[in-house]
Amino acid sequence: MLKKIIKPFQEVLLDKELCVGCTAPLQNAKKLGNLTENSELVICKCKREYIHDKRMNKYRRATFQEEQQYLRSLKK
Numbered sequence: 815m816l817k818k819i820i821k822p823f824q825e826v827l828l829d830k831e832l833c834v835g836c837t838a839p840l841q842n843a844k845k846l847g848n849l850t851e852n853s854e855l856v857i858c859k860c861k862r863e864y865i866h867d868k869r870m871n872k873y874r875r876a877t878f879q880e881e882q883q884y885l886r887s888l889k890k
């Protein structure tokens with residue numbers, strides 16, 4: 815039995831904090847603003863949006879709902 819499942823390529827890139835689209839380092843991505851106390855929305859130069867988890871220091875793709883949540887928070 816295989817103990818380790820091979821990760822999808824996108825996850826490997828995110829583990830390395832690289833954009834899955836253009837492989838630019840996500841540390842250089844532009845911060846759009848806080849989504850929650852511990853997470854912020856960042857946008858890569860290729861327009862892909864990511865959630866930066868500040869506690870875990872991890873990146874993942876932003877969901878459509880999170881993008882909407884952020885857009886709503888701008889209007890307040």
Ligand SMILES: [Zn+2]
Nearest residue numbers: 833836858860
């Ligand atoms: Zn990118």
